[in-house]
Amino acid sequence: MQEPVSKLFEMDLTREEQNEIRDMHVADILQMRRIKLYAIQRGENTYNFYFANNAWDARELHHQIYGEWKKHIISAYNQMIDRALYFPDTKETKTFRELKRETVVFPRWVCEMEGS
Numbered sequence: 001m002q003e004p005v006s007k008l009f010e011m012d013l014t015r016e017e018q019n020e021i022r023d024m025h026v027a028d029i030l031q032m033r034r035i036k037l038y039a040i041q042r043g044e045n046t047y048n049f050y051f052a053n054n055a056w057d058a059r060e061l062h063h064q065i066y067g068e069w070k071k072h073i074i075s076a077y078n079q080m081i082d083r084a085l086y087f088p089d090t091k092e093t094k095t096f097r098e099l100k101r102e103t104v105v106f107p108r109w110v111c112e113m114e115g116s
Contacts, residue, residue: 035106037081037096039074042066045114049076051100052107061107085111 013021038058039047048066050058055073063069081096099110 035100035103036075037077037100037110039076039080040070041072041074042112046112047074047115048112049080049096049110050107051103051110057107061109065109085113 034053035051036053038050038052038055040050040058040062041047048062050061052058052061055075059070059073081100084093084095085099086093096110
């Protein structure tokens with residue numbers, strides 16, 4: 001007999017088990033999400049977004065474009081992948097997910113955004 005999905009939210013995990021699950025998620029062992037979305041802060045409220053296999057590739061592309069090495073790279077996939085962006089030149093709105101589907105070569109600079 002199958003248990004309801006809600007049972008997952010009732011599980012008590014030790015700190016070690018929580019860390020192990022987090023590490024597996026970050027490592028993407030099953031390669032469910034090969035291309036990720038990364039953000040690198042440039043100014044006080046300015047962020048550049050990149051599609052890349054890993055944070056190092058995003059950091060390296062950022063250096064190629066802007067000539068600066070940043071230590072802090074934000075994994076922004078979960079927070080931003082379905083966020084819509086408006087492109088005034090084409091008068092289109094697309095999400096990061098749609099842009100990722102259209103992208104053939106990685107890593108790729110996606111956009112620069114101001115945030116709070």
